[in-house]
Amino acid sequence: MKRMLISAALMLAIAATAVASPRTKLIRQLRSLQKQGIMLGHQDDPLYGHTWAWEEGRSDVLETTGSYPKVMGFELGHIELDSARSLDGVPFDRMRQEIRRQHERGGIVTLSWHPDNPLTGKSAWNPEKDNVSPLMPDSVGHQTLVTYLDRVAQFIASFKDIPVIFRPWHEMSGDWFWWGTKSCTPEQYRWLYQFTHDYLVYFKRLNNIVWAYSPNLVSDGETDSKYLQFYPGDRFVDLLGIDIYDFAHDREAYTRNMKSELDVLARVGRQHKKLIALTETGCQELPFSDWFTQTLWPAIKDYPLSYVLLWRNAWDNPKELYVSYEGHKTEADFKAFCKKMIMIK
Numbered sequence: 001m002k003r004m005l006i007s008a009a010l011m012l013a014i015a016a017t018a019v020a021s022p023r024t025k026l027i028r029q030l031r032s033l034q035k036q037g038i039m040l041g042h043q044d045d046p047l048y049g050h051t052w053a054w055e056e057g058r059s060d061v062l063e064t065t066g067s068y069p070k071v072m073g074f075e076l077g078h079i080e081l082d083s084a085r086s087l088d089g090v091p092f093d094r095m096r097q098e099i100r101r102q103h104e105r106g107g108i109v110t111l112s113w114h115p116d117n118p119l120t121g122k123s124a125w126n127p128e129k130d131n132v133s134p135l136m137p138d139s140v141g142h143q144t145l146v147t148y149l150d151r152v153a154q155f156i157a158s159f160k161d162i163p164v165i166f167r168p169w170h171e172m173s174g175d176w177f178w179w180g181t182k183s184c185t186p187e188q189y190r191w192l193y194q195f196t197h198d199y200l201v202y203f204k205r206l207n208n209i210v211w212a213y214s215p216n217l218v219s220d221g222e223t224d225s226k227y228l229q230f231y232p233g234d235r236f237v238d239l240l241g242i243d244i245y246d247f248a249h250d251r252e253a254y255t256r257n258m259k260s261e262l263d264v265l266a267r268v269g270r271q272h273k274k275l276i277a278l279t280e281t282g283c284q285e286l287p288f289s290d291w292f293t294q295t296l297w298p299a300i301k302d303y304p305l306s307y308v309l310l311w312r313n314a315w316d317n318p319k320e321l322y323v324s325y326e327g328h329k330t331e332a333d334f335k336a337f338c339k340k341m342i343m344i345k
């Protein structure tokens, strides 16, 4: 009898594993990795670096530390236009290939999206008054939004077996995007996020997406309710993030902001039982040779973060430098920092 019960339990466990969706599997994996430390993430890592572009097998992180970052971010902007290349000139076919490679080497993928303004046809950074309500059903822009989402869905469906962390409509608490504070109310924003989620999950049947919500830093001393002002709800979100940069090269202000924001993030994450991550960060242009170990590491080390994603080393814009490269003055420091982070072994 006991043996029968054990084998029934075993079969149930096997069945449960067999039916777990890629999304569920990734959430489990992220929870287990979080217990081991914080993963290093880098945007567009294998596509281009500070001094090179499109060369296969290269990565500024790999070349300075000997390992690929455990998390890689990729950007979907212009997929909504059915373009062959992203807004940063990345061929989507190549991106798909790198997503698969990252998955096969045991890494994790996260997707950001800066879609053009569907009403004006200008870029994501074209916030005009009332940009979201015209996207609702029966309104003038609804069909364009649906077309945008169809194209995102088609791309994500092209690697159905690979789970990804999708982070749509990010930095909504700023006023620079057409889904930000200048262009919609919190209610309208929530509708946009919820519609995106339900359309991709229930209509397009994509079960390989882990959903991320990531406001930006508004001001230091942010409160839980301010963080949650645009929150679409627990049913729609798996991971809570925040984007915090040091653009002004003010290490003290960055440290202060990180503490107040990550306190909020950790608390809200605990209350809502969600994973948390620093979904974008970096010190633009890297002017300090010890920034990684002396500023970033002390700011993150005591928080249960899943990952920290450093932004892109733009080959065509030397100002957008966020990780070290061979020969840069931060090389030794970045190497030491990465030893503390989870990398690909």
Ligand code: BMA
Residues within 6 Å of the ligand: 075, 077, 087, 088, 114, 312, 320
């Ligand atoms: C922004 C900048 C832009 C880029 C965009 C999408 O934060 O890095 O240069 O086009 O992300 O990757």
